[in-house]
Amino acid sequence: MSKTLQAIRGMNDILPEQTPLWRYFEGTVAGLLDGYGYRQIRMPIVEFTDLFKRSIGEVTDIVEKEMYTFEDRNGDSLTLRPEGTAACVRAVLEHGLSGGGQVQKLWYMGPMFRHERPQKGRYRQFHQIGLEVFNLDGPDIDAELIVLTWRLWKLLGIRDAVTLELNSLGTSEARGRYREALVEFLTAHLDQIDEDSQRRLKTNPLRVLDTKHPETQAVLVNAPKLADYLDDESRVHFEGLKARLDAAGIPYVINPKLVRGLDYYSKTVFEWVTDKLGAQGTVCAGGRYDGLVEQMGGKPTPGVGFAMGIERLILLLETLEQVPESISRQVDVYLCAFGEQAELAGLTLAERLRDEVPGLRLMVNAGAGSFKSQFKKADKSGALHALILGDDELAQQVVGFKPLRGQGEQQNIAWSALADHLATCVVQG
Ligand code: ATP
Ligand code: MG
Numbered sequence: 270m271s272k273t274l275q276a277i278r279g280m281n282d283i284l285p286e287q288t289p290l291w292r293y294f295e296g297t298v299a300g301l302l303d304g305y306g307y308r309q310i311r312m313p314i315v316e317f318t319d320l321f322k323r324s325i326g327e328v329t330d331i332v333e334k335e336m337y338t339f340e341d342r343n344g345d346s347l348t349l350r351p352e353g354t355a356a357c358v359r360a361v362l363e364h365g366l367s368g369g370g371q372v373q374k375l376w377y378m379g380p381m382f383r384h385e386r387p388q389k390g391r392y393r394q395f396h397q398i399g400l401e402v403f404n405l406d407g408p409d410i411d412a413e414l415i416v417l418t419w420r421l422w423k424l425l426g427i428r429d430a431v432t433l434e435l436n437s438l439g440t441s442e443a444r445g446r447y448r449e450a451l452v453e454f455l456t457a458h459l460d461q462i463d464e465d466s467q468r469r470l471k472t473n474p475l476r477v478l479d480t481k482h483p484e485t486q487a488v489l490v491n492a493p494k495l496a497d498y499l500d501d502e503s504r505v506h507f508e509g510l511k512a513r514l515d516a517a518g519i520p521y522v523i524n525p526k527l528v529r530g531l532d533y534y535s536k537t538v539f540e541w542v543t544d545k546l547g548a549q550g551t552v553c554a555g556g557r558y559d560g561l562v563e564q565m566g567g568k569p570t571p572g573v574g575f576a577m578g579i580e581r582l583i584l585l586l587e588t589l590e591q592v593p594e595s596i597s598r599q600v601d602v603y604l605c606a607f608g609e610q611a612e613l614a615g616l617t618l619a620e621r622l623r624d625e626v627p628g629l630r631l632m633v634n635a636g637a638g639s640f641k642s643q644f645k646k647a648d649k650s651g652a653l654h655a656l657i658l659g660d661d662e663l664a665q666q667v668v669g670f671k672p673l674r675g676q677g678e679q680q681n682i683a684w685s686a687l688a689d690h691l692a693t694c695v696v697q698g
Contacts, residue, residue: 277393277394278387278393279385279387279392279393279394280392280393280394281392281394287583289596289597289599290583290586290587290592290596291579291583292596293592293593293596294425294579294582294583294586295378295398295579297421297424297425298378298398298421299378301417301420301421301424302376302400302417305374305413305417306374307374307375307376307400308373308374308375308376309375309376309377309378310357310360310375310376310377311377311379312350312353312356312357312359312360312377313350313356314349314350314379314380314382315347315348315349315350316347316348316350316355316356316359317345317346317347317348318336318338318346318347318348319346320348320355320356320359320565321336321348321350321351321355323355323564323565324354324355324358324533324561324564324565325351325352325355325533326473326533327472328469328472328473328476329473329476331351331352331383334384335351335383335384335385336348336349336351336382336383336384337349337351337382337383337384349382350381350382351381351382351383352381352397352399352576353377353379353381353397353399353401353576354399354401354533354558354561354574354576355565357375357377357399357401357574358401358561358562358565358567358572359565361373361375361401361403361562361567362562362565362566362567366403367403367404367562367567367568367570368568370404371403371404372402372403372404372405373401373402373403373404374400374402375400375401375402375403376398376399376400376401377398377399377401378396378397378398378399378579379396379397380394380395380396381394381395381396381397382394383395388548388549389546389547389549389584390546390547390548390549390578390580390581390584391549392580395578395579395580396578396579396580397576397577397578397579398576398577398579399555399574399575399576399577400414400555400574400575400576401572401573401574402414402572402573402574403562403570403571403572404570404571405571405573406559406571407506407509408506408507408509408510408513408537409509409513410573411506411510411536411537411557411573412510412513412514412517414555414573414574414575415433415510415514415519415539416513416517416519418541418553418575418577419433419517419519422541425582425586425591426586426589426591427543427582427585427586427589427591430543430544430545430585430589431541431542431543431552431585432520432521432522432541432542432543433514433519433520433521433522433539433540433541434521434522434523434524434527434539434540434541434542435510435511435514435521435522435523435524435527435537435538435539436495436523436524436525436526436527436528436537436538436539437495437496437499437503437504437506437507437536437537437538438495438503438528438529438534438535438536438537438538438556439495439498439499439500439503439535439536440500440502440503440535440536440559441535441560442500443498443499443500443503444475444495444498444535446498447475447493447495447498448474448475450493450498451474451475451477451478451492451493452470452474454491454492454493455470455474455477455488455492456470458488461484461485461487461488462477462480462482462484462485462488463480463482463484463485465480465482466480466482466485475528476528477489478492478495478526478528479526479528479529489526494525495525495528496525503535503536506536506537507536507537510537521539524540527539527540529554529556533558533560533561533564534556534557534558535556535557535558535559535560536556536557536559537556537557537573538555538556538557539554539555539556539575540553540554541553541554541577543585545585545588545589546581546584546585546588549581551578551581552577552578552581552582552585553575553576553577553578553582554575554576554577555573555574555575555576556573556574556575557571557572557573558572558573558574559571559572597651598651598652598653599630599650599651600630600631600632600650600651600652601629601630601631601652601653601654601691601695602622602629602630602631602632602652602653602654602655602656602691602695603631603632603633603634603646603647603650603652603654603655603656603673604618604619604631604632604633604634604655604656604658604668605634605640605643605644605647605655605656605657605658606633606634606658606659607640607643607657607658607659607660608659608660610660610663611658611659611660611662611663612637614658614663615633615658616633618658618668618684618687619631619633621688622687622688622691625688626688626691626692626695629691629692629695632650632652634646634647647673648673652673653672653673653674653694653695654670654671654672654673654691654694654695655669655670655671655673656668656669656670656671656687657669657670657671657679662681665681666683666684666685667681667682667683667684668681668682668684668687669681670682670687670690
């Protein structure tokens with residue numbers, strides 16, 4: 270017996286009922302980014318495994334246990350991208366986009382893959398919109414990234430539901446000195462921290478700060494603070510960022526434990542979090558990664574970026590009931606035609622209307638049917654108006670124009686006047 274075919278756990282279909290909200294969200298972000306001069310880049314979904322190991326870091330949740338890695342037919346080890354920064358940097362280097370200190374402001378969007386435990390807001394295939402900026406090292410650009418997300422939250426109507434958390438990780442030298450102090454402290458408390466953290470203490474001690482383990486968290490309360498080890502350069506940078514956020518009126522909280530899951534960050538790190546989604550509360554996260562390009566074989570190139578989780582933001586829009594009503598209607602006008610001649614005329618009329626009324630969403634009845642059945646379909650389509658074309662209308666070169674929502678009588682409109690009529694009543698609708 271064949272098993273029912275099913276999608277892979279944690280990999281979701283986005284059904285037609287949901288796609289209008291996705292398109293609204295993606296369109297809002299794309300429009301916003303156009304307004305800031307960011308340009309879109311599209312990278313492949315599959316890359317050599319090595320790319321992620323080298324950029325994200327071997328001792329991270331992603332590389333240790335979340336990657337979808339497989340062997341290509343020729344024996345290459347390939348991985349479904351778990352995030353976008355690595356591939357974006359690879360593409361920038363491969364095509365020389367950051368050469369000669371060229372500034373690049375890039376964004377991308379698409380599916381990412383991580384083998385995690387699926388739950389609300391956490392999936393195995395999920396979608397991100399990410400931004401990466403190259404060759405700008407000042408806090409002004411860090412601030413711009415935050416300012417534009419702040420504007421996005423307003424556009425989406427979710428500004429009150431998100432909080433900005435900020436931290437600075439310092440330069441790699443400062444982090445090195447802090448790392449030593451942290452290792453010393455944690456080594457003295459070795460028996461009080463969980464096994465994972467004990468292991469990380471040896472491989473990547475800063476990641477211990479990120480632990481979800483309550484006992485280790487309790488130990489960390491008294492651990493040395495990264496802020497006390499910040500170098501002057503990072504401190505000035507961080508102050509510069511905070512001053513700009515203050516000037517822009519963007520509230521934030523400093524979270525000294527914010528270290529981010531990936532190895533490549535330096536100086537600024539930030540997360541936008543919400544308490545409206547339960548445990549999966551981070552909707553957008555990023556930071557500065559001045560060492561990454563060099564680590565990946567390029568010239569020293571400052572970089573800063575972030576990624577937002579589309580699923581979580583969509584959930585937030587739904588939770589806060591910030592789904593604009595207008596996006597649910599996908600058809601403006603539904604054309605019903607009765608009889609072979611009327612159907613033929615309807616086809617040409619519909620094409621003409623599509624030429625003449627930009628943006629018109631016109632659905633033509635397919636599969637014939639009685640008055641009753643066509644009107645039922647017209648109603649179900651969500652259209653505001655039905656156009657009716659039968660033998661009588663055909664003879665007079667008119668259509669019956671019937672409002673489907675609210676008041677208004679059916680009236681006949683000449684074909685020649687129809688485009689103008691639709692342009693006025695559909696756009697307002
Ligand atoms: P988390 O701590 O929740 O695992 P992360 O630090 O692994 O997040 P990033 O790699 O920074 O996440 O990804 C940026 C954003 O992408 C997250 O803030 C989140 O909104 C989203 N995201 C990450 N992993 C998932 C997932 N498995 N499912 C849905 N969204 C995700
Ligand atoms: Mg994660």
